[in-house]
Amino acid sequence: MKFILGTKLGMTQVFRDDGTVVPVTRVAAGPCVVTQVKNAGKNGVNAVQIGFGTQKLFRVPKAQQGHLKGLATVRFMRDFRTLGEEHGLKHGDTFTVRVFAPGEKVQVVGTSKGKGFQGVVKRHGFHGHPASHGHKDQQRMPGSIGATTPQRVFKGKRMAGHMGDARVTVKNLEVVGVKPEENELLIKGAVPGARGGLLLISTQEGTITVEQTAEEKGQTEKVISDQVIGDQTGAGHEAALGKEEKKESAVEEKEKSNE
Structure with missing residues (x-):
């Protein structure tokens, strides 16, 4: 299993050798440092906690400063679950985007853009009502939300409400390019979230090569x-x-x- 943390920079396009144009997302990923190695016996789960980014010391809580003793103060810390303890990573190890290679399929997790309170047309894609034949000011209304007999609204009924600002996972995205000098990944297609948002990038295959x-x-x-x-x-x-x-x-x- 390979994984890394990064932030979304934006989208662009690249040309393959055969001349086809591929839309890609630029991701500033790594370098990351291992801040904690968890095991099932002590922590109840096999996982590796890694840190990414830089943060001023006065912005880091005292408890977190103790947790990062001997390491640089990082801005983000996230856990990645592992199948066992054979990953070979230790506390303080550092790795970069070199762990990935073009052509690999990755899974990207991010937080989607918040849209606020939205109606059923935008939130769920309802078609809406006809604009004529007796419909007055009802074009974007949901219509009936239940029958008389149960006298209640069933759970899961699609209605208006808060949209976005949720954890979204996109699978099987292709790594088009790797730029170790710039600490960038080029991932085919779109990834969740706005520019500057944190992304968790992982793959189920392969092992991480430690840089230092x-x-x-x-x-x-x-x-x-x-x-x-x-x-x-x-x-x-x-x-x-x-x-x-x-x-x-x-x-x-x-x-x-x-x-």
Whole structure:
């Protein structure tokens, strides 16, 4: 199973080698970091929690800061259920869009656009009433909602109400292109939600190739911190030497003036 988090950028079109035009959705996906690995024995479910995006520290709750201890503060965190514990991922592992390849079929989950309160024509596609032959101001009304005998409205009756702003899943979408340098996926067709909305992209087949393990990340951060400390120490030493030289020159000038 492969999965990743991303945000919708918009739609465009690409040309295949045979000249056909394919409408695609641009998705900014990854890099993602593993924030927690859950198992059925301890958490009641086998799942991998991954984080995506960046967030300022003061916007992250204290409890979440503790949960992300040792990791960068992320904006989104979502769980992906796994069939077992053989996924090979560990806390702190990082991966990018390179886990996907063109031609794969993916499942995309997102939140649809909110439409507010809508009538039955827009919400359910009712045909409406005739505009003539005795119908007055009834073109978009639902009509009868039940008979006299039960004296109630059955559950599930299609009526006016809130439309959109719901979790929507679209399956079997083709990955047309992968851009690792730009962290982008090109997915054929439309995906749920507005631009900037969070998307959960997954496939049931394949395994995730980790770009950087937690151990490698720790070693890299240690090398960088040592370099920064060394640079700061060197700069401080040079500044101290400069101050001593200025002090000595000032003393010499004062002695010359006294003579």
